[in-house]
Amino acid sequence: MTLVDHDLAARVIERALRHGGDFAELYVEDRHGFTVSLDDGRVERPRGGSERGASVRVVLGEATYFGHVDGLAEGPLLELAGSVAAGVRAQRREGESRFGARARRSGSGARAALAPGDRTALLPQPAGSHPITEPPQEVAAERKVELLRAGDAAARAAGDAIAQATVGYVESRRIVEVFNSDGLAAADDRTRTRLSVQAIARRDGRIETGSETRGGHAGFELVADAAQEIAGAATRKALTMLDAVDAPTGRLPVVVGNGFGGVLLHEAVGHGLEADAVHKRASVYADRLGDQLAVAGVTAYDDGARPNEWGSDGIDDEGTPTQRTTVIEDGRLTSFLHDLRSARRAGAQPTGNGRRESFRHLPVPRMTNTYFAPGEASVEELIGDVDRGLYAVSFGGGQVEPATGDFVFGVSEGYLIEGGRVTAPVRGATLVGSGLEALAAIDGIAGDLAIATGFCGKAGQSVPAGVGQPHVRIRELTVGGTAA
Amino acid sequence: MSDATAAGCASGDDLESLAGWGVEAALSAGAGEAEAWCERSTSRRIRVYDGAVESLSDAGGRGIGIRAFLGERSGYGYGTDLTADGIRATARIALDAAAIADPDEHGALPAEPGVADVEGLCSDAMAGWTTERKVELALAVERAARGRPGVSQVENAVYSDAEASAAIANSRGFAAAYDATRAFAYASAFAGEGEDLMTGLGIGLGRDPGALDAAAIGHEAADRALALAGARQPSSRRCPVVLDAFVAASFAGLIGSMLSADAVQRGRSLFAGREGEEVAEPALMLVDDGRHPDGPASAPFDGEGSATRRTPLIEGGHLRGFLYDTRTARKDGRCSTANASRSSYRAAPSVGTTNLLVEPGEAPLDELLRRAGEGLYVTDVAGLHSGVNPVSGTFSVGACGRLIEGGELAGPVREITIAGDLVGMLRGVVAVGSGARWVPLGGSVRAAPLLIGEMAVSGS
Numbered sequence: 001m002t003l004v005d006h007d008l009a010a011r012v013i014e015r016a017l018r019h020g021g022d023f024a025e026l027y028v029e030d031r032h033g034f035t036v037s038l039d040d041g042r043v044e045r046p047r048g049g050s051e052r053g054a055s056v057r058v059v060l061g062e063a064t065y066f067g068h069v070d071g072l073a074e075g076p077l078l079e080l081a082g083s084v085a086a087g088v089r090a091q092r093r094e095g096e097s098r099f100g101a102r103a104r105r106s107g108s109g110a111r112a113a114l115a116p117g118d119r120t121a122l123l124p125q126p127a128g129s130h131p132i133t134e135p136p137q138e139v140a141a142e143r144k145v146e147l148l149r150a151g152d153a154a155a156r157a158a159g160d161a162i163a164q165a166t167v168g169y170v171e172s173r174r175i176v177e178v179f180n181s182d183g184l185a186a187a188d189d190r191t192r193t194r195l196s197v198q199a200i201a202r203r204d205g206r207i208e209t210g211s212e213t214r215g216g217h218a219g220f221e222l223v224a225d226a227a228q229e230i231a232g233a234a235t236r237k238a239l240t241m242l243d244a245v246d247a248p249t250g251r252l253p254v255v256v257g258n259g260f261g262g263v264l265l266h267e268a269v270g271h272g273l274e275a276d277a278v279h280k281r282a283s284v285y286a287d288r289l290g291d292q293l294a295v296a297g298v299t300a301y302d303d304g305a306r307p308n309e310w311g312s313d314g315i316d317d318e319g320t321p322t323q324r325t326t327v328i329e330d331g332r333l334t335s336f337l338h339d340l341r342s343a344r345r346a347g348a349q350p351t352g353n354g355r356r357e358s359f360r361h362l363p364v365p366r367m368t369n370t371y372f373a374p375g376e377a378s379v380e381e382l383i384g385d386v387d388r389g390l391y392a393v394s395f396g397g398g399q400v401e402p403a404t405g406d407f408v409f410g411v412s413e414g415y416l417i418e419g420g421r422v423t424a425p426v427r428g429a430t431l432v433g434s435g436l437e438a439l440a441a442i443d444g445i446a447g448d449l450a451i452a453t454g455f456c457g458k459a460g461q462s463v464p465a466g467v468g469q470p471h472v473r474i475r476e477l478t479v480g481g482t483a484a
Numbered sequence: 485m486s487d488a489t490a491a492g493c494a495s496g497d498d499l500e501s502l503a504g505w506g507v508e509a510a511l512s513a514g515a516g517e518a519e520a521w522c523e524r525s526t527s528r529r530i531r532v533y534d535g536a537v538e539s540l541s542d543a544g545g546r547g548i549g550i551r552a553f554l555g556e557r558s559g560y561g562y563g564t565d566l567t568a569d570g571i572r573a574t575a576r577i578a579l580d581a582a583a584i585a586d587p588d589e590h591g592a593l594p595a596e597p598g599v600a601d602v603e604g605l606c607s608d609a610m611a612g613w614t615t616e617r618k619v620e621l622a623l624a625v626e627r628a629a630r631g632r633p634g635v636s637q638v639e640n641a642v643y644s645d646a647e648a649s650a651a652i653a654n655s656r657g658f659a660a661a662y663d664a665t666r667a668f669a670y671a672s673a674f675a676g677e678g679e680d681l682m683t684g685l686g687i688g689l690g691r692d693p694g695a696l697d698a699a700a701i702g703h704e705a706a707d708r709a710l711a712l713a714g715a716r717q718p719s720s721r722r723c724p725v726v727l728d729a730f731v732a733a734s735f736a737g738l739i740g741s742m743l744s745a746d747a748v749q750r751g752r753s754l755f756a757g758r759e760g761e762e763v764a765e766p767a768l769m770l771v772d773d774g775r776h777p778d779g780p781a782s783a784p785f786d787g788e789g790s791a792t793r794r795t796p797l798i799e800g801g802h803l804r805g806f807l808y809d810t811r812t813a814r815k816d817g818r819c820s821t822a823n824a825s826r827s828s829y830r831a832a833p834s835v836g837t838t839n840l841l842v843e844p845g846e847a848p849l850d851e852l853l854r855r856a857g858e859g860l861y862v863t864d865v866a867g868l869h870s871g872v873n874p875v876s877g878t879f880s881v882g883a884c885g886r887l888i889e890g891g892e893l894a895g896p897v898r899e900i901t902i903a904g905d906l907v908g909m910l911r912g913v914v915a916v917g918s919g920a921r922w923v924p925l926g927g928s929v930r931a932a933p934l935l936i937g938e939m940a941v942s943g944s
Contacts, residue, residue, distance in 0.1 A: 036584065040750065044588065046581035047832055049562035049574070051547070064539035070546050070564040087540050090615060141584045164751060200751065200875065207875040247880070249720060249942045280533070282639045284679060362539060399866040399882070403639065403674055404681050406898065408867035408882025430867065430880045430901050436679065478717070480880050480901025480942045 002177065002187070003028045004054070008074055009179040012056060015081035017181060019089035021058040021065075023340075025180040026081075027317065028054040028072055029359040032137065037168040038148035046141075053359040056084045059341065063091060068360050130308050132191045132219040136171035139220045144169050147195065150227035155199050158235035161242060163207075164200040165231070169223070170215075176359075178319035186319035192216065192310070192464060194453060195223035197231045201238035208244070208427070210237025210413070215453035215464065218308040237394065237413045240425050247414065247429030247479065253389035254431060254477045255382050255417065259450035260394050262469035265300060266370050266456070267400040268407040268435035273302075273327050273335075274353070274365040274458075275342030282403040284436055285333060294331040294439040297375055302327055302337055304352050304368030310453045311369040311466035318354035318363050325351045327370075328439075339365045357461035364459050369466030375445025382444045382473045389417040390429060390479050405435035430480040438474055446471035499524055499651035500661045502566055506550045507653050509575035515552040515582070517593055518575075519654040519788065522548045522566075523829045527646035528615070532622045533638075540615070549829035552578035556587035560832040590814040597658040598791030599784045600822075602775045605664040607692035610647060618643050621698050622669065628702025629673040629686065634713060635706045636681070637674040644668050645693065652789045662784050667693045668924065669701050675709035682715055682884070682898070684708025685730075689780060689924055708863060712884060715896035718943040724859035724914075725902065725939040726852050726888065731862050732842055733923035733931035736770060739906060740837040740927070742874055743772075743797050744823070745812035747835075754877040754906060755803060763803045764910035768934070769843040770798040772807055774822055779839030781928040787826035787833035795821045798910070809835045837927060844932035845916030852917050852935045854891035860941055861886045861893060862902065877906035883941075903940045912937040 004012075009026050016024040029052065036046040054077055055068035065087040069076045136144075148167045155165035174190045194215030201208050212233035216222045223230075256264055272283040285293075304322030306312050315321050318340050327335050338346065339354030342365055355366035383391065396412035411429040415422045451468030499522040506520025524546040531538045548571060549562040559581025563574040626641035645668065651661035670687045686704030688696045727735065747753040755763070774792030776782055785791055788810055796804045808816070809824035812835055825836030853861065862885040872879040880903040887894040904912075917933030 034581075036581070042588065043584065043586040045560070045832065046585050047560040047562070048577040048581050049549075049560075049830060050577075051562075051564045051830075053545075053564060062533070063537045066539060066541040066543075068541075068543045068545075070544070083542055087542060087615065091537055091540065091619070141580065145584050207873070209873065209875065251944065280639050281637055282674070284681075360543065360545070362541070401683055401866070403683050404679070406866075406882075406884075408901070410867050410872075410880065427873075428878050428880045428903060430882060430903075432882050432899050432901055434679070434899075478899060478901075478942075478944070480882070480903065 003030055003072055003175065004077070004177065006185060008077065009185070012077050012081045013179060013181050015078055016056050016058050016084050018085040020092060021060045021088055023059040023181055025057045025178065025318070026054060027359055028177045029174060031172065031174045031358065033172045034137070035170045036144060036148065037166060038152050039166045040164055041152060043145055043148060054080065055359045056081050057362065058084055058088055060088055064362065066362050129305060129314060130217045130312055134220040134224070135191060136193050136220045137173060147223065147227055151195065151197050151231045154228040154231035155197055155235050158232065159239060161201045161203045161239055162199050162235055163202040166198045168196045170194045176317065178317070180319065184319045186315050188314040190217060190313055191219055193218055193220055193222050195226060195230055197234040199234040199238040201242050203242050206242055208238050208241035210234045210241065213453045215310045216308050217310060217312045240413065241427055244425040244427035247426040248390065248416065249479060251476050252479045253386045254474045254479065255386065255389065255391045256472045256474065257393035258446070258448045258470050259468060260452035261392065261472065262371050262452065262467040263395050263454060264409060264438065265372055265469060266367060266454070266465065266467045268405060268438050269300070270302070270367045270370045271400055271402040272405055272435055273337050274367070275336045275338045275346060276365050277402045278336050279342060279345060284405040288333050291333050292331050293333050293436065294328060294442050296330040297445065298328060298331045298439070298442050299326065299373040300328040300371065301325065301373065302353065302367050302370045306369050309369045309451060309466045310464050311367070316352045316354045317356040320350045320352045320354060322352040322368060337365050337367060339363050355463050357463055361461045366458060366463055367456060367465050369451055369468065371449065371451055371468035372445060372470060372472060374447040374449045374470045377444045377446050379446045379448065379471045382446055382471055383417055383422060384420040386417045386420060390426070391415040391417050391422050392429070392431060400435070407435065408432050432478040432480050438477060441475040441477065442472055443475045444473035499649055500653060500659050502548060503651045503653035504659060505568065505571050506548050506575065507655050509572045510550050510552045510578060511655055513575050513579050515579055516555060517553040517655045519551045519593055519652065520548060521787065521826060521829050522651045523648065525646050525648035527644065528618065529642065529644040530619055530622045531640065531642045532619070532626050535623065535626070537619055547829040548574055549832070550575050550578040551832055552582050553591065554579065554582045556589055556591060557582045557585040558588065558591050559583070559585055562830045588811070590811045592810055592814060593654050593656055594788055594790045594810045594820060597654070597785070597789035599660050600775050600791040600793065602777070602782050602784050602792065604691060604777050605662060605782060607665045609692040609694050610645065610665045613693050618693055621693055621696060624698035625669050625671050625702045628699040629671045629706045632703065632706035632710065634675050634710050635673050636677055639672045639674060641671040642669060652785065654789060658789050660785055660789065664783070665691050666780060667691065667696060669696050669698065671702050671705040673705035673709045675713040680714060682709055682712035684710070684712065687924065689922060711863065711886060712896045712898065715884060715898035717899040718887060718897045720942040720944070722938055722940055724856040725936045725941070726856050726859065726861045727934045727936065728861065728863045729919060729921050729931045729933050730923050731865050732934045733925070733929035734865055734868050736840050736842050736929050736931050737927040738868060738872060739770065740772065740840045743806050744835040745806040745808045745816060747874070748806050749812055749815060752874055754875060758803050759805060761803055762801050763907055764798050764801050765913045766801040767845060767916050768798060768801070768910060768913045771796050771841045771843060772823065772837050772839070773841055774838035776839045776841070778922065779928055780922070780924050781838045786822040787824040790820045790822035790824065792822045792838065807835055807837060809833060840927065840929045842916065842920070842931040844918050844920035846918055847915050848918050849933055852915060852933055853888050853893060855915060856888045856935055857891055859888040861888050879904060879906065897943070900941055900943045903942065909936055909939070
């Protein structure tokens with residue numbers, strides 16, 4: 001099945017380039033979603049929907065002209081292309097009168113390599129790279145409800161202190177097609193499934209929450225038997241934190257847990273490697289390609305092709321096949337993350353990181369699944385060498401200013417390390433620092449790589465992103481605690 | 485809707501008919517009751533960089549969302565296909581969804597829907613602005629920011645606007661529509677280089693581009709970045725803290741989300757069971773106002789057709805009440821406060837704030853600083869939503885700003901965390917500043933600076 005035929009795509013692109021442009025693209029999408037949750041024992045908020053739409057983009061020199069419409073009918077698509085072209089024309093006129101040579105330096109190279117009548121076959125999807133065993137839309141709604149109830153029952157069975165549980169199920173399918181003036185015609189069929197549990201524990205007036213999520217570019221098979229395990233992880237966190245003491249404050253060694261602990265890499269390093277930030281010098285990594293930023297043994301990847309992973313796709317949202325990109329190799333910064341434009345500008349190869357939330361958004365360089373490669377150490381060794389420090393197992397979330405690399409992470413599950421042993425759980429700890437500082441201070445990596453399910457927000461767009469790592473030790477980091 | 489046909493404002497009339505079809509489609513598919521929400525918008529977004537257009541977007545969107553009731557069960561469907569077949573398919577999705585929900589005795593359509601009189605949602609001046617003039621406005625924002633000595637980069641200067649219409653209809657015979665326009669511009673400026681680089685944000689908003697002061701927006705971005713240039717990590721301390729309006733707005737937004745009756749009824753708010761109690765210093769007044777003439781979130785009715793209103797939340801230091809939609813109001817035996825909010829037609833209505841107002845006080849900023857004496861002026865916080873436990877209210881967030889020494893602003897600081905608990909912080913509000921402003925970041929809040937008696941600040 002195709003959403004728009006090639007002949008129409010070619011005419012849209014031709015019209016988009018009517019007033020010039022170096023590049024034009026048509027992106028079309030058909031998306032279906034379904035979500036339902038269970039809260040306090042009650043199945044609620046079932047919601048489903050379907051959306052179809054398209055966007056057209058023309059690039060002329062450094063400028064991008066963009067528009068989108070709901071629906072895929074021929075008339076509105078051609079109208080959209082016409083209105084984007086009108087934007088090009090208006091700016092060229094303006095540019096020629098006001099900026100002279102500057103705007104004229106490009107823009108004469110309009111070309112529509114995908115000519116009307118072309119019958120280029122869609123690029124075949126990388127075969128079986130993200131196989132879907134049980135398409136969620138074919139699974140009876142009752143089974144999804146049973147899954148929620150199983151999660152709820154498992155959470156409640158974890159102890160009397162569990163006061164409440166919320167279980168959420170989300171499925172989506174996005175079929176996308178990308179056509180551009182370089183002759184590209186590519187398609188992708190993306191199914192994602194996700195199950196999450198949040199537990200609230202109460203005891204003696206104390207209240208703590210714990211949550212766990214499993215998601216993938218996968219079908220219902222990913223979560224079908226996972227309710228118990230996910231609920232178990234969520235309740236364990238909530239119950240553990242009931243006994244938490246105030247977090248310490250100061251400069252301390254920090255051992256960061258595997259899986260979601262990788263959000264530190266994502267925020268503190270990954271965003272600074274996205275080539276749009278690099279181009280605008282809004283990244284501390286801008287001039288650092290080839291530099292030794294961490295000790296040998298520290299290697300990190302962005303891998304959008306990792307089978308069935310949450311942040312994986314067949315192609316990115318510009319039609320570039322996803323790939324594994326080594327961003328740090330033995331401590332040396334080796335690559336930025338590119339979309340088509342940033343790659344062209346930098347004279348680099350696209351890395352399959354041109355992602356967008358939907359047809360309503362422009363693609364920007366984004367991470368897919370970002371993680372540290374496994375090292376040689378054991379978790380026991382990493383912790384055993386620490387006299388007094390923090391074991392940050394999981395984060396509630398994090399935030400970074402890419403321009404400075406300054407980050408803040410709320411530790412949702414953390415423990416004191418005393419005399420080489422993990423002791424009391426702590427609450428209210430935050431990690432504060434900068435990416436360069438944290439990278440340089442890594443002094444141990446374990447072998448237990450795990451990748452967790454995250455959402456990444458940038459430029460007003462939210463996309464699924466896998467974050468991961470094995471256990472990693474940072475020699476020293478600022479811990480902001482509640483014990484002042 | 486009197487000005488619905490004026491230039492710049494699309495007419496919501498045909499949307500009202502589409503919403504009506506949505507209701508009928510759901511009823512004929514077997515729903516006991518139904519409601520449909522229909523939207524259409526056109527929007528522009530202009531991003532400039534280094535004196536030239538970086539991107540220019542022109543977009544149109546439309547869609548319908550249908551809420552269907554099967555007895556006490558309800559489900560939601562949404563779609564972009566507004567043909568008769570498309571609307572029927574969306575109604576079918578809503579009914580299939582309703583069939584798997586558990587019954588909810590409180591779920592219902594509003595008993596008394598209505599439309600409030602809200603002035604000035606739609607500006608006729610919008611239509612008079614060509615794309616070229618809007619580009620010029622975005623460039624003027626960037627020039628103003630770059631023009632400040634010490635600014636090393638302006639990463640973003642963005643202008644955006646939208647003309648939107650929304651309509652609602654339900655099976656009790658209620659139908660209404662409205663149109664609104666909005667314009668918005670911001671810039672993000674850098675001061676310093678490399679590891680010393682600090683950033684600043686400037687924002688302006690209104691109903692049309694004429695309401696935006698390009699120079700003020702650019703200067704604000706530059707001045708906020710320059711104020712932080714050369715920031716260092718200070719030593720840990722307990723001290724008075726002044727939150728600027730941006731930061732006060734972030735905290736107010738967080739508190740607003742905890743005053744949702746839904747969060748309260750689900751036991752996920754530290755304010756549960758505290759109605760009428762003293763939760764803050766009398767200086768602090770917090771109001772939700774869905775009809776504020778300048779409010780970005782203002783509308784004549786909420787997401788399920790209740791007439792918008794003004795709801796005091798914290799007044800005279802006491803917690804006055806919570807924010808309700810129809811379902812949560814029925815559960816508590818109250819009236820809806822018209823806080824059924826929808827992020828778009830894709831989302832079923834749920835309780836949310838409209839425009840949250842931290843009412844300004846008398847004291848100008850320099851007086852707040854003088855009263856603080858030795859303390860910290862916070863101009864940015866990070867990780868607020870991940871760093872707060874909504875049930876206990878304990879928080880620990882990253883921050884940057886300036887030290888306060890001898891009652892005046894002193895050296896810039898970064899890589900600090902401020903910690904405490906929200907009620908403790910509210911009770912510690914010693915004074916509210918006079919400089920209130922809109923901060924449309926992740927919600928619609930108009931806030932003024934706050935002086936907090938003491939907070940734990942951790943650095944090195």
